[in-house]
Amino acid sequence: EQAGLFSSQYGTQYGSTDRICSTHDHQTNSNHNKQNCPTPTADHWVRADQEEEAIRRKLKYFFMSPCDKYHAKGRKPYKLILQLLKIVIVTVQLAFFGISNQVAVTFKEENTMTFKHLFLKDYDQSSDDSLAVYTQQDVYDHMFYTVKKYLTLPEITVGRYAYVYDIGVNGSALSLCQQYYKKGQIDPANDTFNIDPHIVTDCIGVNPLSVPNTQLTSSYKNFTLKFHKLINVTIQFQLKAINIQTIINNEIPDCYTFHITIVMDNKAHSGKVKIWLENQATIRECKDPSVSGHAESYTRVTFDVAVSLVCLLSLLLCGRSLLRGIMLQQEFVQYFKETLDRKVCWADRLEFINGWFILLIISDIFTITGSIIKIGIESKTMSSYDICAILLGTSTLLVWVGVIRYLTFFQKYNILIITLRAALPNVIRFCCCVAVIYLGFCFCGWIVLGPYHVKVK
């Protein structure tokens, strides 16, 4: 008689798990049978007065799936249709953003590759991370090669780079520095050493030929390295460039500043000096963008606004449903307290809050925020591609995971999903046991085998 009073939203017909506390003797409802909910006497249920009938009907309707609601009362499943629409437009928006983002990231990556080929001597792409030199002469050669290439950059490069002045030592454009220990008398022959581990940094500045202060241009050739106590040599400078490839996608170009650092690392003092180039790019809006014959495209912005509005509507509807659930819960608790003089346990109270709605609300908030940032990026008043990518990506992930909910409306899928959910705890438990042994082996293997083998590192 009581079974079927109201059904959980997870399995309307098949996995129906009745949650009135008095029915806790059901063995299938294994998650909650450890909670000590009070068990009422059976005669409370015999009088089925008006009020009970009313709340029973309310509950029944509340836990129906959209399809059942349509069959029962003829209410069109507007929210369901809205969600299906959202899946499509959110994915389309993500795809558009993905293409824009790809252009920006590729520009940075390709410039890094160009700098490596231009500024590093004997650079070979296939063994990228193993560039190293072993003799003093080679260290000087690589160092001077880089500076020389920097000075002649405008003549040799295919791209269009501009120097950034007054950022280095003594207002120069390029800083050539060496770091060494304050004192570093090492005498392996006698097994003695006398070291002061404080680090001293010694820099000179170099300016391009175009700058009148010419004494800074050629002085770098006299830069002498203190090999016996050297820690590293760094060459730092900045270059500016404009990513005009975006014109093809009808977007206005961005301005980039590349912070380039070339490091010759002798920290290990093992006779091997590793060399690598780091490139950090910052994106800014260009001043005075002038693209002839370019009709500003409002289409994308319009689409983004549309997405935001759909998500806002979805947010409001889901919020309303969530609120209704909470209100119904209050009413239900009130009824139980007044009529039956019993408390409703927390597990049953949580049943009224639909987890899917919370997921949808989070997804909606992410999409709206992401869309606003995207509009900013497109109108070139913002350039935070990364945050926008994370927001839109996560939101799309959530929306797609939400599709699982719609599959539970089909009987066959519902059985499958309930089965999988029931099997999950045991699988996780087994993984825990394996993980513990695995962790032990990892720690042991890292120490005992690790340093002798490249792959374990």
Next chain:
Amino acid sequence: EQAGLFSSQYGTQYGSTDRICSTHDHQTNSNHNKQNCPTPTADHWVRADQEEEAIRRKLKYFFMSPCDKYHAKGRKPYKLILQLLKIVIVTVQLAFFGISNQVAVTFKEENTMTFKHLFLKDYDQSSDDSLAVYTQQDVYDHMFYTVKKYLTLPEITVGRYAYVYDIGVNGSALSLCQQYYKKGQIDPANDTFNIDPHIVTDCIGVNPLSVPNTQLTSSYKNFTLKFHKLINVTIQFQLKAINIQTIINNEIPDCYTFHITIVMDNKAHSGKVKIWLENQATIRECKDPSVSGHAESYTRVTFDVAVSLVCLLSLLLCGRSLLRGIMLQQEFVQYFKETLDRKVCWADRLEFINGWFILLIISDIFTITGSIIKIGIESKTMSSYDICAILLGTSTLLVWVGVIRYLTFFQKYNILIITLRAALPNVIRFCCCVAVIYLGFCFCGWIVLGPYHVKVK
């Protein structure tokens, strides 16, 4: 009593699924128990008059397997033997075509490889797709290297290539072009730019030394690139060759024209100019083929004709069986309507149309079409290797999949196949659930991680 009136062709003895609508209370017949077929009263079946007996015998015979037919009436399973023969000859034909096709494709691939080694400077096979230059001088060097190699081709090449004249700019043989933006003032130093994104193409023609119009031969050295607004440099020309390797297989050689395009791509304006070579081959019949001492081999053509005839026979026999099924269905529906005054539902009507026959008919049509094209290719009046490959390949795939049908005639295999078919829907359903989550992760991963990692791209 009614069970066994006629059996589905899928499982004569073991998976026999009786499909008379009145027997829809069988639980095993799960696919159709949702359809509302009318249920007749049982007494209709009691009078087993002449007509019913006749149609019952017809149905029984129709749904028998070839082996059962042989045992029942002694009818030799000609069609079965024909299909087994077809599997063999279709596979042999495919193997023959595969060898011919391989020769044609290999010739094209090896020529492409040759062109890359001849026309691209510093080409290295192991890093094929990463050829790129980073300095202005290198761009000029690579460009002039290609043109110079083209002009001296007959002296250096091991193969035998002929220039194709009058296809380039100003009736020249080779077109050397650059594309650039109409206006492209980029000033990264001040973060300003003034671009007109309309693309201007600027070409010069180059002619080999053998052509009298010599001014076109050396003028290419004056070709100046506008690096600051350059989009790409393309070198286009055509070469002709003859694939005489086919003589070894007793086939007449084909004539090839190679459309070679070398692209130096600066679209990204990232300081890196990617270089690649594209080679498109068109195959034509040579004029005036003269191979001394070559007796034209009719064997292959004869074999192809034989295959076509076998397939035509199979097509006719399968078509006849299909037609008989439809006619028997009409008769059956008529009988039900007149005698029992009931309609036969669609699920039962479809039982009369054997899916395997449709598969065989499609396969036969593909083989016949493919064989005709193959005869055309062998007699050098056609050269569409690709279409022929798809037709013959698909047809062989279908014929081999059809072998599954013959396995169902064995009792043990039939059980296995029916079991697998029953398990399929649940497996697909599970895959759907996984796919939805996977899709969500893909979209999210592509945007959030994609651009930073080469492998995800």
Next chain:
Amino acid sequence: EQAGLFSSQYGTQYGSTDRICSTHDHQTNSNHNKQNCPTPTADHWVRADQEEEAIRRKLKYFFMSPCDKYHAKGRKPYKLILQLLKIVIVTVQLAFFGISNQVAVTFKEENTMTFKHLFLKDYDQSSDDSLAVYTQQDVYDHMFYTVKKYLTLPEITVGRYAYVYDIGVNGSALSLCQQYYKKGQIDPANDTFNIDPHIVTDCIGVNPLSVPNTQLTSSYKNFTLKFHKLINVTIQFQLKAINIQTIINNEIPDCYTFHITIVMDNKAHSGKVKIWLENQATIRECKDPSVSGHAESYTRVTFDVAVSLVCLLSLLLCGRSLLRGIMLQQEFVQYFKETLDRKVCWADRLEFINGWFILLIISDIFTITGSIIKIGIESKTMSSYDICAILLGTSTLLVWVGVIRYLTFFQKYNILIITLRAALPNVIRFCCCVAVIYLGFCFCGWIVLGPYHVKVK
């Protein structure tokens, strides 16, 4: 009463499958219940006279496992111990041979590598199979490089090689040949050709400087290639060497003759000339072997003889057991015929022939033959390493597989092995179904995708 009269040797206690024809109503005995064995009336079995009792005891004893025989009659399991001993010594012998064989094969492989580095220009080990040239000059360069290196071999090589004279054209040591079509007028410009596909071979001989006939030494520089109809260029010569590394293992060195062929292949006429080196080695006994201070080691030969004797003993014992089985079968058949007037079906007759004994006999024959060859190799009167390797390897494989038999003597293992054997037919059946579809896809994929992708080839 009859169950347990005698048990199959496969499952003494657990999988006991009673095989007297009269007990064919047992459902577990599924393999043979289709055979039409005559079923006697039950009363035949009631009179258990003397004769029946005797044959029953004989059968019971025959089908016992060695352990049971020991428990029943106290007969020591000599044969079992012999087999366990055989596993050890056969494996040891194989290991000894493996080490010798490795030395011989390595010597050949390393010499091939040396020849590639010495005779091939620009040879790079990492891209071994892709050495190719694309210009006429390169073909001449590679050809002359090889001949020049051959002529100066004694001065440059680290190894000790001797020329082999009078094996080439005109009694020379090295043959330099080109093969071309008799007629090969190819005119791609006009799409015409005139080919006579008969192949003409044109050779010159080259002799090392040490040979007085000096005109053969330098004439090779005038060798002109007919590129427009060239099929291939081959350089063939022989070198002799002695593998003295075997002295370390106390073995007498072998003499090797290397047949070296360098091929420049233009068969495809695609502008790419592939170059490769083939090296075929023949092993002979050296004349006059003289190793000072080398005491001939008889240990190995002694061991090989011991192995042969053990295997011979095993062969005799297994043969005797097999013979006894056949004799007992005759007796049993005779008894059935005379007493019961019934025939014994073939399935039951085969039960008397123990498959494991056949396996052991084959293994023994292989080991004895292999040991004889091995003794021949060690005393340097034979050099057929390959045959010996196959014989000893296969024999060891069989002996190890035979270990499975001893595992069935343990109760727990017997259950496992019987279970696996029962599951095998269904697994094979499933694999058949998959294989058919897989084959279809393979044929289709090879033709449709194959030529365009390197990996499918």
Next chain:
Amino acid sequence: EQAGLFSSQYGTQYGSTDRICSTHDHQTNSNHNKQNCPTPTADHWVRADQEEEAIRRKLKYFFMSPCDKYHAKGRKPYKLILQLLKIVIVTVQLAFFGISNQVAVTFKEENTMTFKHLFLKDYDQSSDDSLAVYTQQDVYDHMFYTVKKYLTLPEITVGRYAYVYDIGVNGSALSLCQQYYKKGQIDPANDTFNIDPHIVTDCIGVNPLSVPNTQLTSSYKNFTLKFHKLINVTIQFQLKAINIQTIINNEIPDCYTFHITIVMDNKAHSGKVKIWLENQATIRECKDPSVSGHAESYTRVTFDVAVSLVCLLSLLLCGRSLLRGIMLQQEFVQYFKETLDRKVCWADRLEFINGWFILLIISDIFTITGSIIKIGIESKTMSSYDICAILLGTSTLLVWVGVIRYLTFFQKYNILIITLRAALPNVIRFCCCVAVIYLGFCFCGWIVLGPYHVKVK
């Protein structure tokens, strides 16, 4: 009644396996039902006198889990908390040691890499193990290159290396040796040879320029190799260095001596001379370590001492528990002997010895020993990194595996673990069968296929 007298520690509630010998008719207790324990008559158990009640309570308490003990008697689970603490601190200690160890191993690896780049001609990192030469001139070139680089080492190297004098031939610093057969007349042309396999070693010493005995410096150029009987050429010398990188981790630098051996191996006499460099490092404490401004860090040593103390405490507690178990066992055996006049079988006696405690004791001993060595390493009086790594690594592995024990205190995990343990024997048995067949194939494959394929070697 008797069931539940005392429970195994492995499954307090769920997998309770009663082990009194008289209850061996339980089918679940499958491990021991083959042992012939005496079965007492049932009436012995009827009289439940005082003594029995006492020992029963003792046993019950002994086999309780820590949680149950807490619930039963309120005893705080100090030992459990101590073990959980141990897991954390042992892992932290291992991580600290891992970082130190990594620095030491990396220093050695990078120096080896440096030596290979400095002393080996044409060394290429990507094809590390295939460096080989094929001509006599190349052997001399590589040999002289190495010696020349050694002599000029201080001028060229980036690191700081010191020569080690008086360790080579004639008190020199570098030994250049060749090994050859005493007699080695090989004549492949006539297939004859005359070899005396005794090995002769011929060495010269080379001294750096700084040493006054200059005649040893340049004489190496006259070193002539006897190629026809050469076995190998070795160059041996030692270099000293100091690993000052450890200053960054606030550790005092170690002194290293590198024993470098360069081998040119002609053992195979196959025309290919393989070249490789071996580097063996020995770590010693430096004399007179002087690091200005370096406050000796006592933190690590303090932590190591703390770890040792915790493990000592754990060792004592576990030892006490183990002892108590043995004492209770004695008492129990005594009781059985006196009261019931029965012996307790070994399987039941072993129940009293908790395997987990033994595991913990071993782990504790390892950690304490390892910690002492670690303190020695940190105070630079020891340098045996390897032993310390093995001790600490193994100990951490054992501690982590011990976590499994704590999981059995949770009901759900206990079921899982008992299930897995029950399935293990059958899995191992199956693996045995597969292993036997696999071994056979391995032996066969090694001999028959092995030498022809690189991967099988």
